[in-house]
Amino acid sequence: MPPHPTPSEFELVPEIQNRWSPRAFSSRPVPRDLTRRLLEAARWAPSSFNEQPWRFLVGDSESPAFRETLRDLLMDGNAWARRAPVLMLSAWRSRLTKNDKANRVALRDLGAAEENLFLQAVSQGLVAHQMGGFSVPAAEALLREQGLGPEFEVGVMTAIGFPGDLDDLDGSLRERELKPRKRKPLSEIALFGGAGDDEV
Numbered sequence: 731m732p733p734h735p736t737p738s739e740f741e742l743v744p745e746i747q748n749r750w751s752p753r754a755f756s757s758r759p760v761p762r763d764l765t766r767r768l769l770e771a772a773r774w775a776p777s778s779f780n781e782q783p784w785r786f787l788v789g790d791s792e793s794p795a796f797r798e799t800l801r802d803l804l805m806d807g808n809a810w811a812r813r814a815p816v817l818m819l820s821a822w823r824s825r826l827t828k829n830d831k832a833n834r835v836a837l838r839d840l841g842a843a844e845e846n847l848f849l850q851a852v853s854q855g856l857v858a859h860q861m862g863g864f865s866v867p868a869a870e871a872l873l874r875e876q877g878l879g880p881e882f883e884v885g886v887m888t889a890i891g892f893p894g895d896l897d898d899l900d901g902s903l904r905e906r907e908l909k910p911r912k913r914k915p916l917s918e919i920a921l922f923g924g925a926g927d928d929e930v
């Protein structure tokens with residue numbers, strides 16, 4: 731549960747209401763089966779032409795050397811994620827398998843798969859935090875090393891684990907963690923066909 735409740739305008743399913751991106755992670759290992767269940771949730775996401783362009787490289791307590799390799803990709807601003815017992819790097823196939831044409835919606839498919847995974851994580855008592863702050867060239871080299879060809883592009887990294895203790899975070903991170911949750915109002919993001927209509 732986020733330290734501040736989600737001030738949503740409507741009641742939502744608990745997985746959405748309770749999902750957030752924490753920086754405090756417990757070092758308690760996540761059993762491989764729980765992680766596989768998260769990936770199964772990702773697997774069942776919708777995708778254009780059912781292309782399933784997503785791929786996930788996962789380092790956990792059972793593959794500590796690979797987790798260390800993934801850790802080394804993180805930028806200093808995301809050093810808090812080094813504590814997470816599971817680190818994941820996502821990738822997406824940028825060309826359609828059937829005709830090798832550019833798949834302009836593949837990244838959207840990857841996002842859907844990742845959100846499935848996040849919501850499943852909440853329902854399993856886990857937390858997950860996505861990160862764009864890592865070395866993309868090093869991540870790209872890792873994809874190639876792992877056998878993903880040049881048609882695969884780097885996605886994002888995700889830290890996954892059980893919720894940690896806020897007191898383990900240093901001052902500024904702790905402060906960020908405790909900030910109230912905010913979103914743009916519904917009237918700004920949903921347009922029902924009338925400019926300036928705030929009756930959404």
Ligand SMILES: Cc1cc2nc3c(=O)[nH]c(=O)nc-3n(C[C@H](O)[C@H](O)[C@H](O)COP(=O)(O)O)c2cc1C
Nearest residue numbers: 749750751752807808859860861862863864886911
């Ligand atoms: C694609 C993407 C990249 C992100 N990169 C980072 C990051 O590098 N470091 C970080 O601390 N948070 C990162 N975040 C987390 C966002 O800051 C966070 O989702 C946003 O502030 C909303 O907060 P919430 O997820 O707790 O609702 C990223 C989120 C997404 C979706």
